[in-house]
Amino acid sequence: MVAKLFYALSILRRRGLSFFFIYFRESVWFDLRHRTRTSARVPKQDQDLVEAGTDAADGLLYVASFTTVTRQSVALAEQILGSARFRQAQFLDLGCGKGKALLVYALNYARMVQHPPVGIEYDSDLADLAKANVRACGFQPNEVQVAADSATNIREYTAGDLSIIYLYNSFQGETLGHVLNALRDHPHLLIYVDPAEAQRLAHFGYEILERRKGRYNADTWLVARSETLRTEPGDAG
Numbered sequence: 001m002v003a004k005l006f007y008a009l010s011i012l013r014r015r016g017l018s019f020f021f022i023y024f025r026e027s028v029w030f031d032l033r034h035r036t037r038t039s040a041r042v043p044k045q046d047q048d049l050v051e052a053g054t055d056a057a058d059g060l061l062y063v064a065s066f067t068t069v070t071r072q073s074v075a076l077a078e079q080i081l082g083s084a085r086f087r088q089a090q091f092l093d094l095g096c097g098k099g100k101a102l103l104v105y106a107l108n109y110a111r112m113v114q115h116p117p118v119g120i121e122y123d124s125d126l127a128d129l130a131k132a133n134v135r136a137c138g139f140q141p142n143e144v145q146v147a148a149d150s151a152t153n154i155r156e157y158t159a160g161d162l163s164i165i166y167l168y169n170s171f172q173g174e175t176l177g178h179v180l181n182a183l184r185d186h187p188h189l190l191i192y193v194d195p196a197e198a199q200r201l202a203h204f205g206y207e208i209l210e211r212r213k214g215r216y217n218a219d220t221w222l223v224a225r226s227e228t229l230r231t232e233p234g235d236a237g
């Protein structure tokens, strides 16, 4: 409780009062509307990552995506792919935490797309919370899937031949390298929020199609196309 108060005060000093209004609109409001529990951050020292091995060193804390960041980035993915291919693409959130981005996607698209969206989260407590949030939104576990696993096992979860990979700066360093390598032969669009290691994307063959610079890390994002994803005539990008 005291730690939370100190954190709130440090945010107030660094980001100003307006951040609290933005946080309410972009995070708390989603939970109030959907009776979910996604908005509270979970610092890394509060995570139980005993079985996560080396991934734990590269993993970042849990913070929920801003609602409009997920909406806008996914809408851009739809525009880039065209609606027919977008419906064939599987959405995967790497490091889904309590399921915020997964649910923003699912509430908008899950019932019209070919593959159920999947969230992968290596903290099993957070994965359980994500599953509870999926139920709170009225989805069955097979309609919106949550796996308690490391994102390095991503290829065990990809379905079909096209994906939209959502990554909110969940991990960096070696783990990011493993994941991008594992995805190298799989056609996908990458939505990278708070893209701390964007400079590495070219090495893995990505072409950055769009960059959005927000006011904070949380609303700064990019969309990149994998080397294996070819857009068709008429598609944007």
Ligand SMILES: C[S@@+](CC[C@H](N)C(=O)[O-])C[C@H]1O[C@@H](n2cnc3c(N)ncnc32)[C@H](O)[C@@H]1O
Pocket (backbone or CB within 6 Å): 047, 055, 056, 058, 059, 060, 061, 062, 063, 064, 065, 093, 094, 095, 096, 097, 098, 099, 100, 101, 102, 120, 121, 122, 123, 126, 149, 150, 151, 152, 167, 168, 169, 170, 171, 175
């Ligand atoms: C910034 S949060 C993103 C939450 C969610 N994607 C969203 O946008 O609302 C990062 C999450 O990634 C998880 N994470 C970190 N490393 C991971 C790994 N190697 N595999 C799976 N999850 C990981 C953390 O536990 C944390 O919940």
